[in-house]
Amino acid sequence: MRLHASDDEGTSWFLTPGERNLLLTLFSRPIDPRQPARLSRTSEALEEQCQSDLAGELEKHRAEVRSRLVVLLGVAVSAQTTIQTPTGPREDSGWILRLTSEDRESCLQALNELRLGAWEQLGRPDPPEVPDDLAPDSPNILHWWTLEIASRFQARLISEESLE
Amino acid sequence: MPGTIELPTPDVDVETDPKKVREQDYTVIVWDDPVNLMPYVTHVFQQVFGWGREKAQRHMLEVHEQGRSVVVRDSFEKAEYYVYALQKYSLTATLEPAT
Structure with a gap:
């Protein structure tokens, strides 16, 4: 994923076929159950008054965002681009x-929501780093994979800001 | 004034009276967690509050090093808006009555 173009209305990103498929897979998955976000740590009254409204709004927002992104990936336009490699330009x-x-x-x-969902499924490891002794058949492979992949896309989207 | 009944002031906890809940000032606090990445938190502060990178980074580092940062002090409605905006980005943000 790399920045292709930028203008006043937004940005265009070049995705390899593999990257597009990865994003479609990630955003099409069911949303991992998350611990509800707390509204307040000191005021029980605030928690009672607003918590359920907030949780419902966030859940609705997350579902809408993912649906929107799946649509955008679906209408992405096929393209060819030239990239510079150490051995010369490549199409x-x-x-x-x-x-x-x-x-x-x-x-x-949406990427961060995927990261946090995976992290919670992993039991909130601190630090959230793949253990050296992770077995290839571990039931946690999918969650670690999600955490890593979503982090990479997220970092790319943020790091390209300075180029705009 | 004849004929006027003076109502007693209800003895209520300030936080349980919905009207007073909204009259108080509130702070929005962002708490540290091990999972949100530092550049991401900086980016979110820039987007949600319109801060420059330097100010956003200062608050991000405060969260990281001190465990929390007070990012807003405002009315209930505005503070609630900001908490919701931060939680849409999955940051650990809460609304607390200002002391």
């Missing part, structure tokens, strides 16, 4: 994903 075919500023924030939110 790459892939997809152009167009994101408005709001869409990009949605993408970052």
Whole structure:
């Protein structure tokens, strides 16, 4: 995933076919159950008054964001681009994903939601680093994979900001 | 004034009176967690509050090093709005009555 173009209305991102498939897979998955976000740590009254409203709004927002991103990935335009490699220029075919500023924030939110969902499924490890002795058949492989992949896409979306 | 009944002031906890809950000032606190990445937190502060990178990084480091950072002090409605905005990004943010 790399920045392809940028203008006042948003950014375009070049995705390899593998990257597009990965994102479609991630955003099409059911949302991992999450511990409800707390509204207050000191005021029980606030918690009681607003907690259920907040949890419902967040759940609805997360589902809407993922649906929107799946649609955007679905309408991405196939494209070819030239990339510079140590051995010279190379033609790459892939997809152009167009994101408005709001869409990009949605993408970052959805990726982070995936990261946190996976982290919670893993029992909230601190630090959240893949253990050296992780067995290839561990039931946690999928969660570690999600955490790593979503982090990479997230980092790419943020790091490209300075280039705009 | 004849004929006027003076109502007693209800003895209620300030936080359980919905009207007073909304009259108080509130702070929005972002808490440290081991999972949100530092550049991401900085980015979120820039987006949600419109801060420059330097200020956003200062608050991010405060969260990281001191465990929390007070990012907003405002009315209930505004503080609630900001908590919701931060939680949409999955940051650990809460709303607390200002002391």
